[in-house]
Amino acid sequence: MKTIGITGGIGSGKSVVSALLELYGIPVYIADEESKRLTQSSPVIRKGLIELFDESIYTSEGLDKRRLASLIFGNPQMLKAVNSLIHPEVYKDYLQWAESKHTELCALESAILFESGFNKLADYTVMVYAPEEIRIQRAVNRDNSSRTDVTNRIKNQLPDEIKRDKSDFVILNDGIQALIPQVESLLKQIRPTL
Numbered sequence: 001m002k003t004i005g006i007t008g009g010i011g012s013g014k015s016v017v018s019a020l021l022e023l024y025g026i027p028v029y030i031a032d033e034e035s036k037r038l039t040q041s042s043p044v045i046r047k048g049l050i051e052l053f054d055e056s057i058y059t060s061e062g063l064d065k066r067r068l069a070s071l072i073f074g075n076p077q078m079l080k081a082v083n084s085l086i087h088p089e090v091y092k093d094y095l096q097w098a099e100s101k102h103t104e105l106c107a108l109e110s111a112i113l114f115e116s117g118f119n120k121l122a123d124y125t126v127m128v129y130a131p132e133e134i135r136i137q138r139a140v141n142r143d144n145s146s147r148t149d150v151t152n153r154i155k156n157q158l159p160d161e162i163k164r165d166k167s168d169f170v171i172l173n174d175g176i177q178a179l180i181p182q183v184e185s186l187l188k189q190i191r192p193t194l
């Protein structure tokens with residue numbers, strides 16, 4: 001079984017590319033979503049977050065995501081501590097998930113594929129790229145969040161040039177280039193090597 005690692009900064013269009021891969025029959029593990037599930041279900045993460053902060057980081061509705069975001073995205077040390085708690089659990093969870101799929105090819109989507117070390121799980125890495133200003137606008141519109149919230153997250157992600165250098169493939173999602181031919185071309189290049 002081979003894994004395609006999909007990355008790209010906030011608002012680049014990873015979810016759109018992942019949805020296309022799913023249409024081609026490739027199961028995709030969305031790290032953002034699965035990490036949210038794990039913050040609810042994993043006793044290791046729950047205990048660790050309560051130790052790092054306090055009991056009120058969990059409310060009756062689950063993890064207080066807004067508060068956690070405000071505590072970590074302007075504080076590199078705290079972000080590192082939270083990442084070190086959550087990412088190993090996501091890593092293990094991905095391996096279990098991939099094994100359960102019984103498929104020759106699957107994918108792992110994460111904005112922080114390289115930052116987190118999840119790229120070690122990937123046989124091929126793909127960066128979804130869009131210019132930063134477009135990404136900011138997309139994320140602001142999608143999440144109804146402020147420009148400052150979005151740029152604070154960008155500051156905690158590897159610069160695009162570095163992601164591009166580290167990636168095997170780049171998909172351009174600037175709203176002009178069509179995505180489907182790029183995804184088809186990617187799969188044509190990957191599948192013969194399986």
Ligand SMILES: CC(C)(COP(=O)(O)OP(=O)(O)OC[C@H]1O[C@@H](n2cnc3c(N)ncnc32)[C@H](O)[C@@H]1O)[C@@H](O)C(=O)NCCC(=O)NCCS
Binds near residue numbers: 009072
């Ligand atoms: C702080 C949390 C609760 C905020 O939740 P929220 O619903 O606002 O954001 P969500 O998780 O959907 O992430 C949206 C985007 O923010 C950026 N982002 C999220 N976590 C990180 C991080 N640790 N470092 C840099 N950027 C990040 C990514 O671009 C991501 O796609 C959540 O982001 C979180 O738990 N982050 C730490 C764990 C993590 O690294 N998750 C992402 C991959 S496993």
Ligand SMILES: Nc1ncnc2c1ncn2[C@@H]1O[C@H](COP(=O)(O)OP(=O)(O)OP(=O)(O)O)[C@@H](O)[C@H]1O
Binds near residue numbers: 009016032
């Ligand atoms: N080519 C495009 N044209 C117009 N809108 C787009 C395009 N690609 C993505 N979008 C929109 O931009 C927003 C961000 O895209 P998407 O959610 O796929 O980004 P993402 O990389 O998964 O972001 P995040 O890291 O925050 O999860 C979404 O609302 C999406 O519908």
